[in-house]
Amino acid sequence: MNELTATAHHDVGGAPGHEPIPREQHAFLPWELRVDALMWILGDAGRPGGRRMTVDELRRGIESLSPDQYRSLGYYEKWLTSLVAIMREKGIVSGAELRKRLAEVTIAHEGEHALEHAGDEHAQDGGDRA
Amino acid sequence: MPSSMPATSTRKTAATVPEAAARFSTGDAVRVANGAVFGHVRTPQYVRGKIGTVERICGRFRAPEELSRGKYDGAQRALYRVRFLQVEVWPDYHGDPSDTLDVEIYEHWLEPVRTKR
Numbered sequence: 001m002n003e004l005t006a007t008a009h010h011d012v013g014g015a016p017g018h019e020p021i022p023r024e025q026h027a028f029l030p031w032e033l034r035v036d037a038l039m040w041i042l043g044d045a046g047r048p049g050g051r052r053m054t055v056d057e058l059r060r061g062i063e064s065l066s067p068d069q070y071r072s073l074g075y076y077e078k079w080l081t082s083l084v085a086i087m088r089e090k091g092i093v094s095g096a097e098l099r100k101r102l103a104e105v106t107i108a109h110e111g112e113h114a115l116e117h118a119g120d121e122h123a124q125d126g127g128d129r130a
Numbered sequence: 131m132p133s134s135m136p137a138t139s140t141r142k143t144a145a146t147v148p149e150a151a152a153r154f155s156t157g158d159a160v161r162v163a164n165g166a167v168f169g170h171v172r173t174p175q176y177v178r179g180k181i182g183t184v185e186r187i188c189g190r191f192r193a194p195e196e197l198s199r200g201k202y203d204g205a206q207r208a209l210y211r212v213r214f215l216q217v218e219v220w221p222d223y224h225g226d227p228s229d230t231l232d233v234e235i236y237e238h239w240l241e242p243v244r245t246k247r
Contacts, residue, residue, distance in 0.1 A: 011174055011175045014220065051202060057197065
């Protein structure tokens with residue numbers, strides 16, 4: 001391995017494996033499908049405003065994760081982390097906007113959760129939110 | 131079910147490359163550039179500095195290095211499928227010495243090899 005290129009921690013082809021790769025496919029969660037859809041929308045040159053990012057930018061963001069993040073985040077968690085970073089880098093969304101929107105959906109989600117469990121005397125905070 | 135990765139639209143629209151537009155031809159020996167790399171590239175480290183043979187010309191596409199930096203209108207580069215002997219890529223390869231490995235590599239990563247070996 002070339003010493004100068006060996007620092008790219010994502011470029012692991014040929015490196016000794018640490019643990020077996022689980023090969024069975026899992027069902028996609030709704031948020032994972034949304035992240036996938038969002039990437040397609042942002043990459044679509046035919047939409048108003050034009051293409052906002054490319055898969056190459058997505059990959060740059062993923063490859064810029066720290067080694068710890070790169071190992072610990074799931075597939076679409078890496079996509080989402082990169083996608084948000086690229087949107088912030090381009091000034092398309094700001095950190096303040098993201099925090100505001102996150103607070104809104106968190107409140108909305110908690111409201112839904114409360115409604116679902118209204119009358120459920122055994123409802124406990126931190127219960128099943130799947 | 132989502133696909134693994136969205137393709138860039140440059141990929142969808144790229145036409146078949148006329149041979150004249152490509153620096154290398156099928157059968158040419160090429161060496162993959164080596165050295166320090168900054169930012170996003172699509173050339174895996176394990177083939178850098180290795181010698182292979184052009185198996186086919188895949189088309190012309192914009193460079194991942196530029197696309198990854200937000201430059202969407204860069205020049206299109208020829209992309210080659212380069213065939214390596216596994217024993218060339220992996221010094222400790224124990225399989226059949228005629229086993230090969232194909233990697234798609236952009237023209238700007240390839241240098242001509244004058245003396246075939």
